Amino acid sequence: MKTSTLLDNKWIRAALALAVWLLVWEGLARWVNITLLLPGPVIVVQTLAELLGSADFRTATGFSLLGVLTGFLIGVAAGSLLAWLTWASRLADALFSPLLRLVRTAPVASFIILALIWLTSRTVPMVIAALMVAPILWSSTKTAIEETDPALLEMAKAYRFPAWQRFRLVYLPQILPQWTAACATAMGLAWKSGIAAEVIAQPRPAIGTNLYRARLFLNTEELFAWTVLIILLSFLLERLFIRSMAGLGRRYAA
Amino acid sequence: MIRLQNIRLNYADKRVLDGLTLDLSANGITCLHGPSGCGKTTLLRLIAGLAVPDSGTVTGLPKKPALLFQEDRLLPHLAAEENIAAVLPKHRIGEARNWLAKVDLAADANLRPRELSGGMRRRIALARALAYGGDFLLLDEPFTGLDTALTKRMAWLIRETGVPALVVTHARDEIALLGGRVLEVSGLPLRIL
Numbered sequence: 001m002k003t004s005t006l007l008d009n010k011w012i013r014a015a016l017a018l019a020v021w022l023l024v025w026e027g028l029a030r031w032v033n034i035t036l037l038l039p040g041p042v043i044v045v046q047t048l049a050e051l052l053g054s055a056d057f058r059t060a061t062g063f064s065l066l067g068v069l070t071g072f073l074i075g076v077a078a079g080s081l082l083a084w085l086t087w088a089s090r091l092a093d094a095l096f097s098p099l100l101r102l103v104r105t106a107p108v109a110s111f112i113i114l115a116l117i118w119l120t121s122r123t124v125p126m127v128i129a130a131l132m133v134a135p136i137l138w139s140s141t142k143t144a145i146e147e148t149d150p151a152l153l154e155m156a157k158a159y160r161f162p163a164w165q166r167f168r169l170v171y172l173p174q175i176l177p178q179w180t181a182a183c184a185t186a187m188g189l190a191w192k193s194g195i196a197a198e199v200i201a202q203p204r205p206a207i208g209t210n211l212y213r214a215r216l217f218l219n220t221e222e223l224f225a226w227t228v229l230i231i232l233l234s235f236l237l238e239r240l241f242i243r244s245m246a247g248l249g250r251r252y253a254a
Numbered sequence: 255m256i257r258l259q260n261i262r263l264n265y266a267d268k269r270v271l272d273g274l275t276l277d278l279s280a281n282g283i284t285c286l287h288g289p290s291g292c293g294k295t296t297l298l299r300l301i302a303g304l305a306v307p308d309s310g311t312v313t314g315l316p317k318k319p320a321l322l323f324q325e326d327r328l329l330p331h332l333a334a335e336e337n338i339a340a341v342l343p344k345h346r347i348g349e350a351r352n353w354l355a356k357v358d359l360a361a362d363a364n365l366r367p368r369e370l371s372g373g374m375r376r377r378i379a380l381a382r383a384l385a386y387g388g389d390f391l392l393l394d395e396p397f398t399g400l401d402t403a404l405t406k407r408m409a410w411l412i413r414e415t416g417v418p419a420l421v422v423t424h425a426r427d428e429i430a431l432l433g434g435r436v437l438e439v440s441g442l443p444l445r446i447l
Contacts, residue, residue: 155327158302158319159341159386169340173331252331 039221047225060205064125065233067206068194071126072187075133079186080179082134083141096138104135112197121201125208128197129190136189140182144175173252180245187241191234255280256301256390261310263296270296271307272443280314280390283412283419283434287426292441294422295324298392301420320388320417322396326379328367334378335363341386353381356411358404372399380408384415391419397428406431 006012022041029040039047051057082100086093103111111131115124148171156166198208207226214222256278263271270293278284278301286294299305300312302321328337338350354360357377367375376399383391391412397405409431412419421432429436438447 151323151325151327152329154304155323158304158321158323159382160318161340165340169329169332173329 036218036220039224043221044224044228047221048228051222051225051229056205056210060207060210061229061233063203063205064194064198064207067122067126067198067203068129068190069237071129071131071194072133072190074126075130075186075190076137076183078130079134079137080141082138083145086138087142087145100135100138103131104139108132108193108196109200112200115197116201121203124201125194125197125203125206129194132193133186133190136182136186137179140178141175144178145171148174176249176252180242180249183245184238184242187238188234191230191237195230256314256316257312258300259311259313261300261307261312263300263305263307265296265305269443270441271300274310274444274446276437276446278420279435280316280418283421283432285429285432285434285436286420286422286439287424287429287436288439288441288444290424292439293444294439295394297444298394298420298422301390302392316388316390318386318388319390319392320383320386322380322383322391322393324394324398324422326367326375328375328379328382330367333364333366334359334370334374337367337378338382338385341382346387349385353385354378356384357381357408373401373404376400377404377408380411384411384417388417391415391417391421393419393421395422395424397423397425 007016026040026042029035029038032038035043082092082096086096108128112124112128115127119127152170152174153166156170161169195208195211198206199212200208202209202212207230211223211226211230214220214226258274258276258278261271261274262269274297286297288294296305298321300307301315302319303315304321329340332340335350335354338353339347342349351360351363354363357380359374359377359381362370362374367378370378376396380393380396383393393412396412397408400408405428409428412421412432419432419434421428423429423432439445440447
């Protein structure tokens, strides 16, 4: 018979795993013994605490969050609208689908460098985030529209549902789970690509710019501290998004 | 009078209707009785305007047919009452609860389809079709999953609406409960006997 242990609790399991990896990190840092190459977790946390108290941190984080979130929202709106458009019109499908597939497969660095030629460094992260998000939303939403239950669509036709009612009562409940999952994935990607764009475009003030400067001045503990911050913010944004969507998901759950 | 003349219709690579000619009364109840898979549902879909014949002419189709599908086709995220209200215009939404009461499900108004039995879902789908306010009822096996007492009650409810209807059924006792004209069919392709 299986007996219950502390490991049955997922939070304890997660805390234990974190503790093990922190210990491995600390052990490696002590073994290397050169902060410039590998700072230990304690120094990184200290540096992070110093960063959190600085004005530079607040302005850089505010700028990066605003840029990436704006780009994310533009990408979500554009991707969702293009999904409907390419589903409804063969001409739109022929025009936009290859373009969106191209954006999805092309390396993000190419877009960042191209965007730098055409745009100011402050707008590049937002545009790149939108460019990375739109194809994900387009692909998932279009698939969900195509997979909408034909029996329910026929029922809506038989009872002459107006277009808005057909969208709200038949399409939306079937699209929402895939759309929400795509948004959560896209949120992480928007954040990563936005920061990557900042590293290359160097807008001021921004997290990516600070990350680049830390590397330039061989300030490895700051480099680690900014990286930890990026991971924490990414995790937080994703959790916030999933939480805000949970109510909507319950409303439309079968 | 709904008039079908020399109708040909293929469905899923099968000839379901092949030169069918049929006059259907726009008054009273007509029961369509025949074996499974002989094309009865396709005939209903044709009259509902959901299927288009490959050839032939159809005249006198109802302006607002109310179709009860063979499957319940309820919206899974809506409660029983909301499923009925979904087919009603805004000023008639309040009637949804009355229709639930008529099919003995007033107490289950807030339950979603997955929380209901097959028979309960069937009654909600029937209530939705009757509540719709159509000028012709097209009912595809309306009593599936219902016991004798409920079948009698639902048959009475259909008759009470006074709306002309075409009802697909396999059971002779259901025909007796509904009354009206009987069309014996066989197939495939569908033939009137």
